[in-house]
Amino acid sequence: MSLRNTARALPTLLRVGLAEAVAYRAEMFVWVLATTMPLVMLALWTAVAREGGGGALGRYGQSGFTAYFLSAFIVRQLTGCWAFYEMNVDVRQGTLGMRLLRPVHPLAAYTVENIAAVPMRALVSLPAALVALAVLQPRGLTRDPALWALWTASLLGAWSITLFVNLAVGCSAFFIEQSLKLMDLWLVLYFVLSGYTIPIDLFSPRVQSLVDWLPFRYQLGFPVAIMTGALGRQEAAALLVRQWAWVAATAGVTAVLWRRGIARFGAHGG
Amino acid sequence: MTSILRVRALRKEFAVHERPPGVAAALRSMLHREYKKIVAVDGIALDIQPGERVGFLGPNGAGKTTALKIFSGLLHPTSGEVLVDGHEPRRREDAFLKKIMLVLGQKQQLLWDLPPSETFELNRAVYDVPRAQYEATMRELTALLGLEDLVKRPSRTLSLGERMKCELAAALVHRPRVLFLDEPTIGLDVSMQATVRDFVKRYNEQHGATLLLTSHYMEDVAQLCPRVIVIDRGAILYDGALGDLVTRIRPDRRIVLRFSRPVAESDLAALATVVRHSAGESVLQVPKEAVNAVVGRALANLPVSDLTVQSPPLEEVMSELFARNRPRAATGEAPP
Numbered sequence: 001m002s003l004r005n006t007a008r009a010l011p012t013l014l015r016v017g018l019a020e021a022v023a024y025r026a027e028m029f030v031w032v033l034a035t036t037m038p039l040v041m042l043a044l045w046t047a048v049a050r051e052g053g054g055g056a057l058g059r060y061g062q063s064g065f066t067a068y069f070l071s072a073f074i075v076r077q078l079t080g081c082w083a084f085y086e087m088n089v090d091v092r093q094g095t096l097g098m099r100l101l102r103p104v105h106p107l108a109a110y111t112v113e114n115i116a117a118v119p120m121r122a123l124v125s126l127p128a129a130l131v132a133l134a135v136l137q138p139r140g141l142t143r144d145p146a147l148w149a150l151w152t153a154s155l156l157g158a159w160s161i162t163l164f165v166n167l168a169v170g171c172s173a174f175f176i177e178q179s180l181k182l183m184d185l186w187l188v189l190y191f192v193l194s195g196y197t198i199p200i201d202l203f204s205p206r207v208q209s210l211v212d213w214l215p216f217r218y219q220l221g222f223p224v225a226i227m228t229g230a231l232g233r234q235e236a237a238a239l240l241v242r243q244w245a246w247v248a249a250t251a252g253v254t255a256v257l258w259r260r261g262i263a264r265f266g267a268h269g270g
Numbered sequence: 271m272t273s274i275l276r277v278r279a280l281r282k283e284f285a286v287h288e289r290p291p292g293v294a295a296a297l298r299s300m301l302h303r304e305y306k307k308i309v310a311v312d313g314i315a316l317d318i319q320p321g322e323r324v325g326f327l328g329p330n331g332a333g334k335t336t337a338l339k340i341f342s343g344l345l346h347p348t349s350g351e352v353l354v355d356g357h358e359p360r361r362r363e364d365a366f367l368k369k370i371m372l373v374l375g376q377k378q379q380l381l382w383d384l385p386p387s388e389t390f391e392l393n394r395a396v397y398d399v400p401r402a403q404y405e406a407t408m409r410e411l412t413a414l415l416g417l418e419d420l421v422k423r424p425s426r427t428l429s430l431g432e433r434m435k436c437e438l439a440a441a442l443v444h445r446p447r448v449l450f451l452d453e454p455t456i457g458l459d460v461s462m463q464a465t466v467r468d469f470v471k472r473y474n475e476q477h478g479a480t481l482l483l484t485s486h487y488m489e490d491v492a493q494l495c496p497r498v499i500v501i502d503r504g505a506i507l508y509d510g511a512l513g514d515l516v517t518r519i520r521p522d523r524r525i526v527l528r529f530s531r532p533v534a535e536s537d538l539a540a541l542a543t544v545v546r547h548s549a550g551e552s553v554l555q556v557p558k559e560a561v562n563a564v565v566g567r568a569l570a571n572l573p574v575s576d577l578t579v580q581s582p583p584l585e586e587v588m589s590e591l592f593a594r595n596r597p598r599a600a601t602g603e604a605p606p
Contacts (some may be wrong), residue, residue, distance in 0.1 A: 005364055005398065014394030015387050016381070023383040023424070097344045098379040101372060104396045256301040265361065266346035268284060 006108045013109065017116025028117070032125045035076050041197050044068035058202050059230070067140040068199055070129050071227040075220050076196070077125045078118060079159040083110040084183050087170025090178075096265065107167055107258060115164060142229035150236045154223040157243040161219050164250035171254060175259030189214075195221025201230065215250065218243035271460040273317040274480050274525060275341060276588045280350035282311040282504075293594055310336040312504030313350070320447075323481040325495030325512070329592055334484040335374075338450045342535035354448060356493040368397055368539065371446040375453035378433065379440055380425040386436035387421040390443055405493050411439040414469050427575070431462035438466065442473065449473075451483045455490055467493050487505075488584035500588070502595050512584075519591050520582040523561050527568060528576040541567055555582075 006013075021028060036244060045065040049057050087110060094268040099106040133141070142148065165186060172178040191197050194216040200208060211217050222239055225231050231239065284304040289295045304539040313335045318324055328334050339345040340352060343359035343366065352359055356367035380389045394404045412418055415435045420428060427437065434454065441449070451470065455463040471494055474481050485491055491498060491512065498515060500508040508515055523544065527538075532549045542564050556564045561579055568574055 005396065008398055009392075009395040012392055016384070016392045019388055020381065021385055093377075097339070097372075097374070097379055098377060099365060100344060100362065101342065101370075101379075102393075102396045103367040103398075261344075266344070 003105075003108075005103050006105060006112075008087055009104055010112065013104070013112040014116045016114040018120065021117035021120040028120055028124060031082075032077070032121065035080060035125075036073070037191075038069040038076060041072075042066060045069065045229075048269060051055035058199070058201075060199065064140050064228070067228050068224060070133050071141070071224045072196060072220060074126060074129050075155065075158065075223045075227070077121055077129075077217065078155060079162050079223075080121060081159070081162045081166045082115050083114055083163065083166040083170040085180070086110060087167065088114070088173045088179050091170070091173035091261075091265070093109040095103050100262075104133055107254070110167065110170070111163060114166075114226065117188070140228045140230075142227060144229075145235070146233050147226055147229070147231075147236060150233070150240055151223055152228040153210045154218075154226055154236070154243060156238055157240065157247050158219050158223050160247045161243070161250050164247070164254045165215070165219075168250060168254045174257070174264050190216050190219060193217065194219050200225070212239075212242070215246045218246050272320075273463065274320045274355050275318040275482070276320075276351070276353045277314060277316045277341075277349040280311055280314050280337070280340065280352060281309070281347065281348045282333070283348045284308045284310055309504050311340070311347075314501065314506050316506065316509060318480060318482065320480055321474070321478045322497060323471070323495050324483070325491035325498040326482055326484045327491060327498055327588060328501040329485075332501045334501060335452050337501070338372060338452050338482065338484065341541070342370055342450050344368075344372070368444055369446075370448045371441040372450040373437060373441045373449075373452065373454055375434070375456040378425075378437055379398070380436055381431060382426050383424055384441065385422045386417070386425055386428075389425070389436075389440045390421070393440055393443040393471060399444050403445075407443060407445060410438075411442060413471060415439055415465070416604055431458045431465075434458060434466060435469075438469065445477060446479065448480045449482070451481065451485075453485055454483070454485055455485060459532070463487060463490065470494060482515060488588070492584055500591060500594055501585075507591060507595055515591075516581050516584070516587050519587045519594075521558050522555050522582065524557055524580045524582055525556060525561065525564060525568070525572055526576075526578045526580060527552050527554065527572070530573045530575040533572055537572065555599065 016151075026066075042065060045057070046058070047061045049060060049062050049065055054242075056064075086095075090099065090106075094108065099109060102109075137168050151184055166183075169179055169183045171184065172182055176182075193200075193214055200217055200221045203211065222243055226236050284307070286308050287299075287303050288306045289299040290306065314333075314337065326334050326337070330449075336345060340347050341354060341359055343362045346360045348375050354366065355369055357363060358370070359366060359370075362411060366565050380386055382482070390404075390408060393399075394401075399407070412421070415438065417435060417439060420432050420436055425433060425436065438454070449470075454470070458466065467490055470481065470483075473479060481494070485488065496511060498508065498510070498512050499506060500515070525542070529549075533552065535544055535547045535552075538544050538547060538552050538554060542556040542560070545553040545555050547553075554564065556569075563579065565579070568577065
């Protein structure tokens with residue numbers, strides 16, 4: 001299953017992936033609705049800031065929360081992935097075999113299918129967020145081009161970690177029967193520790209330093225922090241290195257689980 | 271001639287978790303699991319030549335699907351050797367994958383919510399089929415399988431038979447040289463079974479593809495496969511011509527008689543063993559060498575309006591072969 005084969009088939013894989021995303025338009029809309037938690041948290045936290053007397057919580061006033069959670073919504077839409085679910089079904093029902101018969105690496109196929117769905121998701125969700133940002137003009141969005149360049153790299157890093165975690169959880173279906181529960185556990189930690197529901201810098205310094213070493217922040221909170229100007233160039237660059245170390249780590253775990261899982265699949269069948 | 275499929279001493283074992291029913295057993299199994307070794311394929315050897323159509327027969331659990339999955343690289347053998355056109359399947363090299371296809375009647379590769387044409391196009395890309403060859407193949411498949419009205423409808427809206435036709439087309443986009451078909455006609459009505467059979471035969475004849483087919487419908491085997499390999503409990507019981515198998519296991523013949531007026535069963539019993547009897551039609555079982563004599567007596571003494579001589583149904587032949595093998599398998603004796 002060579003990379004050359006995958007690269008050659010890439011345009012068709014992307015086109016078919018997009019066609020599937022369009023075919024699942026109702027599910028796509030529901031998925032977008034299911035990821036609107038930042039908008040709920042936006043309402044919640046701006047109310048807290050408003051009722052808080054001084055109108056601010058940490059470095060966030062109402063405008064700061066608006067910038068933060070709209071940014072979180074945008075990052076979540078662009079980095080979303082559900083490959084774990086597809087893999088789980090394929091492994092448990094044995095349909096992975098049909099993918100293994102094709103001369104394209106199944107992990108590459110799952111990846112491309114997810115990339116292909118991004119434009120559709122963006123089309124459904126992003127215009128509203130961008131219009132809100134333009135109309136509300138919240139203070140705090142960075143105007144530094146260097147930071148926007150770092151943001152782009154961090155967004156790719158966030159998507160990569162999310163993808164590899166999805167694939168690793170998908171691979172766990174080779175070994176355990178309820179691998180979806182692993183993703184439930186991951187999502188619980190993600191909701192709390194990624195900045196999805198609470199900005200990281202509202203945690204105590206001790207918790208923040210712990211969060212810095214965990215992968216969750218690099219899936220969402222880190223790109224959002226760059227976007228909202230919470231990080232300077234040097235700090236952002238240093239965290240970017242840490243984020244990509246997590247990309248490498250999650251990729252490594254996925255590769256090991258895949259190799260061992262596929263050996264098990266070959267030994268036990270599906 | 272070099273075999274396109276060469277199998278030697280192939281063995282496949284599975285460790286299967288077992289536990290008795292009940293809550294206590296369920297709790298115990300959380301701490302300690304007991305596994306039983308199942309031998310799915312037990313040292314089989316075979317050779318298939320390019321362009322052959324071979325039926326791979328056996329009862330449920332005989333090891334047919336396991337063997338096909340090993341031949342296509344989805345399962346790894348516990349021991350033994352398998353070579354498909356010189357490739358070791360478990361390595362799943364691109365060159366190997368481009369030469370073979372496994373069609374599983376109960377698993378699908380069609381993209382469920384998209385029209386089959388999208389799966390065809392996807393396969394064209396992943397198998398790197400030149401556009402001109404792809405278009406020619408699709409024209410041929412569309413004509414042979416009657417796909418015109420199907421390829422633009424989402425796969426989920428197609429009937430079982432329509433989906434199987436599209437599955438076959440998707441499997442053949444890259445014109446595989448070796449086709450493993452596992453129950454391709456399962457669940458299809460009689461007419462759709464015939465369509466699929468005709469198509470598979472024509473594909474074999476036109477492209478010289480090698481075909482290894484499993485099916486519980488003996489008609490599939492009778493129509494398609496001059497050679498059969500019979501497997502039971504992981505071991506090969508028979509490998510040879512279908513006709514020879516029938517002659518060896520059931521050398522007797524069936525005489526089907528239709529009458530112009532009702533005949534008593536006792537009149538028939540005087541001629542031969544009565545297999546089935548009704549007012550208008552009876553079936554007799556007679557030794558091969560006694561056919562002429564029994565036919566003569568029937569025509570002379572009974573109001574026969576129509577008479578045919580047949581081999582015993584393949585289903586009965588297979589049942590008898592498996593039944594004979596059971597006690598032998600238990601004692602370790604060689605197959606019949």
